[in-house]
Each structure stands twice: as structure tokens, then as C-alpha cells.
Amino acid sequence: MNLHEYQAKELLKKYKVPVQEGIAVDTVMAAEEAYRQIKNDTGNNFAVVKAQIHAGGRGKGKIEGKEQRGVAVGKSLEDVSNIAKNILGGTLVTIQTGPAGKKVSKVLIAQDVYYPGPNPVKEFYLSILLDRAKGQNVIMYSTEGGMDIEEVAHNTPDKIFKEWVYPGGGLQGYQARKIAFNFGLSGEAFKNCVKFVTNLYSAYCGLDCSMLEINPLFKTADEKIIAVDCKMNLDENALMRHADLANLRDVNEEDPTEVEAGQYNLNFVKLDGNVGCMVNGAGLAMATMDMIKLAGGEPANFLDVGGTANAQTVEAGFKIIMKDPNVKAILINIFGGIVRCDRVASGVIEAYNKMGNINIPIIVRLQGTNAEEAKKLIDESGLKVQSAILLSEAAELVKKAVA
Amino acid sequence: MSVLVNKNSKVIVQGFTGTEGTFHATQMIEYGTNVVGGVTPGKGGSTHLDKPVFNTVADAVEKTGADVSIIFVPPAFAADAIMESADAGISLVVCITEGIPVQDMVKVKNYLQTKTTRLIGPNCPGVITADEAKVGIMPGFIFKPGKIGIVSKSGTLTYEAADQAVKAGLGISTAIGIGGDPIIGTTTKEAVELLMNDPETEGIIMIGEIGGGMEAEAARWIKENGTKPVVGFIAGQTAPPGRRMGHAGAIIGGADDTAAAKMKILAECGVSVVDSPADIGKTMAEALKK
Numbered sequence: 001m002n003l004h005e006y007q008a009k010e011l012l013k014k015y016k017v018p019v020q021e022g023i024a025v026d027t028v029m030a031a032e033e034a035y036r037q038i039k040n041d042t043g044n045n046f047a048v049v050k051a052q053i054h055a056g057g058r059g060k061g062k063i064e065g066k067e068q069r070g071v072a073v074g075k076s077l078e079d080v081s082n083i084a085k086n087i088l089g090g091t092l093v094t095i096q097t098g099p100a101g102k103k104v105s106k107v108l109i110a111q112d113v114y115y116p117g118p119n120p121v122k123e124f125y126l127s128i129l130l131d132r133a134k135g136q137n138v139i140m141y142s143t144e145g146g147m148d149i150e151e152v153a154h155n156t157p158d159k160i161f162k163e164w165v166y167p168g169g170g171l172q173g174y175q176a177r178k179i180a181f182n183f184g185l186s187g188e189a190f191k192n193c194v195k196f197v198t199n200l201y202s203a204y205c206g207l208d209c210s211m212l213e214i215n216p217l218f219k220t221a222d223e224k225i226i227a228v229d230c231k232m233n234l235d236e237n238a239l240m241r242h243a244d245l246a247n248l249r250d251v252n253e254e255d256p257t258e259v260e261a262g263q264y265n266l267n268f269v270k271l272d273g274n275v276g277c278m279v280n281g282a283g284l285a286m287a288t289m290d291m292i293k294l295a296g297g298e299p300a301n302f303l304d305v306g307g308t309a310n311a312q313t314v315e316a317g318f319k320i321i322m323k324d325p326n327v328k329a330i331l332i333n334i335f336g337g338i339v340r341c342d343r344v345a346s347g348v349i350e351a352y353n354k355m356g357n358i359n360i361p362i363i364v365r366l367q368g369t370n371a372e373e374a375k376k377l378i379d380e381s382g383l384k385v386q387s388a389i390l391l392s393e394a395a396e397l398v399k400k401a402v403a
Numbered sequence: 404m405s406v407l408v409n410k411n412s413k414v415i416v417q418g419f420t421g422t423e424g425t426f427h428a429t430q431m432i433e434y435g436t437n438v439v440g441g442v443t444p445g446k447g448g449s450t451h452l453d454k455p456v457f458n459t460v461a462d463a464v465e466k467t468g469a470d471v472s473i474i475f476v477p478p479a480f481a482a483d484a485i486m487e488s489a490d491a492g493i494s495l496v497v498c499i500t501e502g503i504p505v506q507d508m509v510k511v512k513n514y515l516q517t518k519t520t521r522l523i524g525p526n527c528p529g530v531i532t533a534d535e536a537k538v539g540i541m542p543g544f545i546f547k548p549g550k551i552g553i554v555s556k557s558g559t560l561t562y563e564a565a566d567q568a569v570k571a572g573l574g575i576s577t578a579i580g581i582g583g584d585p586i587i588g589t590t591t592k593e594a595v596e597l598l599m600n601d602p603e604t605e606g607i608i609m610i611g612e613i614g615g616g617m618e619a620e621a622a623r624w625i626k627e628n629g630t631k632p633v634v635g636f637i638a639g640q641t642a643p644p645g646r647r648m649g650h651a652g653a654i655i656g657g658a659d660d661t662a663a664a665k666m667k668i669l670a671e672c673g674v675s676v677v678d679s680p681a682d683i684g685k686t687m688a689e690a691l692k693k
């Protein structure tokens with residue numbers, strides 16, 4: 001589950017991780033009020049307006065139809081007010097959102113951290129994630145902060161450092177110090193960085209994050225270490241022990257069809273193709289998508305109906321797939337094991353009759369327990385449903401449907 | 404021979420008296436698996452499905468001599484159940500549970516390094532040795548005995564592959580569902596190695612998917628050590644990057660864990676790679692003739 005920057009920063013503060021302070025607002029009036037408060041707290045006329053969406057590249061992205069960037073510095077109350085007016089309600093298009101962009105309903109009014117002071121400021125990169133191959137958490141960091149880290153990794157791999165955390169002992173002091181030394185820090189900034197990294201790792205574990213990225217990790221002119229931006233992903237499997245975090249989900253950031261599918265307990269991912277599919281099991285669902293492509297079509301979705309394919313799930317699946325006007329055919333591919341194929345077939349027939357006007361070809365491939373009986377049920381139903389038993393037969397039917 | 408489980412395996416069920424545990428234990432017993440009892444904390448001393456129930460795995464091992472355990476407990480308690488089994492000296496733990504928090508598995512993986520226990524899963528359909536023992540949730544009747552071993556991250560694709568191998572007249576020795584989570588007990592390479600060393604297995608079907616580097620690791624091992632034909636399929640050629648496709652581990656993170664990249668490495672290492680899942684059985688039969 002993805003979180004917004006403002007939500008992630010609030011959580012980090014609970015773990016004593018210093019952040020660029022800010023106030024999230026959803027109206028221009030509230031933005032002005034937030035600016036006054038921040039100016040009052042910091043004594044600085046400057047403040048940053050940051051669009052809150054689940055995608056990166058906000059600083060370079062633009063609001064559709066305007067010259068407004070998704071992150072901008074306001075130099076006065078009027079300035080901040082205008083920027084907020086431009087961003088709120090607009091659609092922000094960044095390199096990560098795709099051309100459709102994302103609607104912005106909240107902005108974070110944040111303190112300007114590039115204030116002058118005795119020492120130069122510095123930007124670093126640091127993230128914590130799972131190293132699947134080692135089965136350990138790894139801290140990845142670089143002196144090249146504020147940039148696209150994949151580009152840094154590609155062009156200058158020697159500037160990326162990694163520190164693996166031994167699961168039995170957790171992050172050790174020497175590891176946090178090594179990171180701060182590699183950043184080239186000393187004195188107060190060094191001490192602050194060691195504390196920052198230690199507390200950030202506690203937050204990563206305590207919140208059951210699957211990814212936590214601070215870019216830039218910032219050294220201020222007065223030697224503070226703070227998180228200026230934060231990208232946080234939570235492990236959905238762990239939400240059962242974090243009831244408070246589950247409430248942070250912003251469904252407006254998700255595809256509405258995917259949200260609806262979730263309500264039926266269907267695992268659905270929207271794609272751009274012309275052949276819908278409904279499958280039991282995630283691996284077979286991906287394989288079915290691949291087969292659609294090989295047959296000359298393009299998969300319109302990923303849909304795993306799970307272990308219990310019955311009339312209700314099939315009907316819900318039909319409804320969700322058919323919301324997409326690009327869908328020209330639907331392939332149902334069920335390998336019946338514990339679930340009997342004849343039951344699934346009855347479910348398909350029931351759902352089909354209930355839906356009434358389905359006017360695109362439906363191909364049903366049922367294999368496994370009672371497959372023959374299932375095929376007979378479909379063939380004798382009088383419905384315009386084509387049946388198959390072998391996967392290769394189903395592929396042929398898809399080929400004909402998209403030809 | 405066969406690998407991991409056979410008719411002599413003594414199996415206990417953790418989460419024995421729950422709905423899932425009861426249903427699948429019944430199916431396993433019907434298949435002929437030697438289920439010797441189960442564990443449900445607090446219900447020790449009673450009987451369930453005519454088998455003894457124990458409070459702890461250690462009790463179960465002491466009283467029954469169990470050497471295999473299958474876990475059906477809910478995700479919040481599954482990591483604990485795996486470690487309990489390992490601590491009691493169970494040699495093979497099969498964890499069916501889906502949805503275990505990944506940080507729990509980081510701990511489990513580390514814990515198991517101090518033990519001799521092998522873990523299969525989690526989030527897997529289990530292990531079956533045809534006509535001998537089913538320690539899992541797969542439909543047993545599909546797995547007719549024969550000479551093909553299967554290693555797979557996916558449940559229903561395992562059934563699909565087994566069905567095709569049986570229809571091609573080859574049959575199944577042992578099928579190992581290793582699971583679709585980011586951290587699993589037995590890797591693709593380890594499972595392939597077990598089957599490569601099994602005299603009853605003449606060919607191997609290896610089914611992977613997007614995400615992680617396990618298929619590439621297995622392929623490199625096969626290139627160096629392989630003595631039997633291997634047919635490979637990687638699901639998710641059409642999956643978009645950055646999206647989780649059902650399995651917690653099925654997500655494209657970089658250029659190396661796409662289906663195309665994995666298929667290329669597999670082919671370079673001498674694995675017969677199929678583009679379509681419909682061709683698995685046919686290709687295995689052809690590979691065996693060579």
C-alpha cells in the first residue's frame with residue numbers, strides 16, 4: 001500500500017525521524033493559513049507547495065493546461081496562494097503518472113529548508129528495502145541525492161553503497177556510523193545522521209514497510225539531517241497488526257475498477273488490451289494473459305478469482321471486465337481441483353443469464369475435476385458461450401475471436 | 404525413490420482442527436498420505452479425524468515420530484508455527500498459508516539457518532509424490548505416477564503442467580510447489596537440484612514467473628550440473644512493470660526480473676523454454692526423445 005508524502009512524514013515523526021515540517025491542506029484558504037503558521041514558526045518568508053499524489057517526478061511534472069510545476073517555492077503569501085490555486089483540483093502529469101496524470105486534491109505547505117547558515121547544504125539519497133535473494137533488509141544510499149536513483153545506479157554504480165542488516169541483531173551502531181562517514185559528514189551533522197538512520201530503520205521495521213525511500217536526505221546549513229521527501233510503501237500482509245495504518249489508504253489514487261474488484265475479493269489489475277480474462281490462481285492468470293497475446297489479442301486485465309469460483313464471483317468478474325468498452329472477448333480459464341468444473345459451469349450459465357445482454361464472445365475453458373460434465377453443461381445451455389477443455393483449444397478460440 | 408515425501412513420511416497437520424486444516428487433512432488421508440496426527444494449541448489430548456491432537460509440535464513428534472509437517476494456520480501465526488516445527492526437529496515443513504508479512508519471513512529464514520529443517524513455501528500448494536503421499540492442497544487425481552518432476556511458483560500452473568505431462572504419457576514423480584512469496588524456504592534451484600538427483604525423475608518442468616532472480620540462479624546451476632532435460636515456462640510476459648500480479652513476489656522491479664529476461668537466460672543455459680503454457684507437456688515429451 002502506497003502512502004502520501006504528508007502521511008509518511010507524520011509516521012516518521014513518531015519514530016523521532018526529523019522531517020521537513022509541513023501542513024497538508026485541501027483548500028486555498030487553508031493553504032494561506034498554513035503558510036502564515038509556517039512563516040511564524042520558521043521566520044522565513046519562503047514556503048514550498050507540494051502536490052500530494054502517489055507518483056514521483058512531481059517537481060518536473062506540470063499541471064495539465066498550465067505551466068505550474070507539481071512542487072514549487074512560494075516567496076510570499078500571495079505567491080503560495082496562487083500556486084495552491086493552480087495545483088489544487090488540477091491534474092498533475094509526471095514521468096511516472098503517464099499521460100493521463102493524477103488529480104491533485106491535497107497539497108503540502110512545507111517549510112523551506114534551503115535557508116542560509118554557517119555551512120553549505122547537502123543532498124543525499126537513502127532507501128531501505130528487502131533484498132529478496134539474501135532474505136535480508138538492505139539500506140541503499142548515495143551521496144548523489146535529489147536525483148533519479150536508477151540513473152545514478154546505471155551511470156555511476158560506484159556511487160551507490162549498500163548495507164545489509166543481519167535479521168538476528170538488527171541495525172548495528174557501526175553500520176549507521178559507516179553510512180554517515182560515507183556521506184562525508186562530521187561533527188554535529190555526523191551525530192544527527194547516525195540518529196536519523198537508526199530511527200529510520202526502526203520506523204521501517206515498526207511500520208512493516210516494504211519500501212522506505214528518503215530522497216533527498218538533507219543536511220541543512222545549520223547541520224541538521226532531515227527527510228525532505230519520503231516515499232513509503234507498507235506491506236499489505238502486515239496491515240492486520242496495524243489497524244491505524246490501514247485507514248491511511250487513499251482509494252482516490254487507485255483505479256476505481258480495481259477498488260470495486262477488491263470489494264468482491266477479486267484480485268484485479270486493469271490493462272489496456274481487448275481480451276478480458278477470468279482465471280483461478282495468479283500464475284495461471286498471468287499465463288492466460290500471455291496466451292491471449294500469443295493468440296493475437298492483448299490482455300485487458302489480470303483477474304484471479306481465487307480458489308472459489310462460483311456464480312457470484314463469476315458474475316462480479318463479468319461486470320468488472322465489461323466496464324471496459326475495449327473488451328471484445330472474454331476468456332474464462334479455470335483449472336478445477338478442489339473446485340468442481342461442473343459447479344463453475346453452472347455458475348457461468350447462471351451469471352450469463354442474469355446479466356442478460358452480453359454481446360461479445362465468451363470462451364470458457366474448464367479443465368480438471370468433472371471437466372467433461374462441465375463442457376456438456378455449457379454446450380447444452382443454448383448460450384452463445386464457446387467451450388474448451390485443453391488450453392491449446394482455448395487459445396485457438398481466442399485467435400478466432402480477435403481475428 | 405522420489406523426493407521430499409513418500410509413503411513412509413509421517414505427517415502432522417498444524418492448524419489441524421480449523422476449517423482449512425480439517426478439509427485438506429481429510430483429502431490428504433483419502434489420498435493415502437500417512438497423517439499421524441495434528442497440532443492445535445489448547446486441544447491436546449482430543450482426537451480429530453480419528454487422529455490424535457497435540458498441544459505442541461514437540462509433543463506430536465515425541466508421540467508419533469512425525470518427520471513432516473503441513474501448516475494451515477492464519478498468516479499472523481504462521482511464522483511462529485514454522486519455527487516451532489523446526490525447533491521440534493521436523494525435517495520437512497510445508498507452509499500453505501498465504502499472506503505472511505514479509506518481515507516475519509525475514510526472521511524465519513534467518514532462524515532456519517541454524518536448523519536442518521527444510522521449508523517449502525509459504526503461499527504454495529505443497530508437495531506431492533504421485534500415488535504415495537500428498538502433503539498439500541492440490542487435486543491428487545491429476546498426478547498420475549511417472550517420470551517427470553515439477554518445480555513451480557504457482558498452484559494452478561502446477562496442475563496444468565502435471566495434467567499436460569500425464570496426457571503426454573509421461574506421468575509425475577514428485578511435484579514441488581515452492582510458492583509465490585518474495586521470501587520462500589526452498590528456492591527454484593534447490594528444488595531442481597533435488598529432482599536432478601532423483602533416479603525416478605527423467606525430466607523436469609520448471610515454472611517461474613516475473614519477480615526476483617531465482618529462475619536465473621536455477622538455470623545457471625542447470626547449465627553446470629544438469630543431466631536431464633528441463634522445460635521452462637515463465638508466466639507474466641504481458642505483465643506491466645511495478646504492478647503486483649496476485650502473488651506477493653510477482654512484481655517486476657527492474658530489467659532483470661521481467662519474463663523476457665528470464666526466458667533468455669533459461670534458453671542460454673540449455674533449458675527448453677516454451678512461450679505458451681499450452682505447450683509444456685508436448686515440449687517435455689519431445690525433449691525426452693532427444
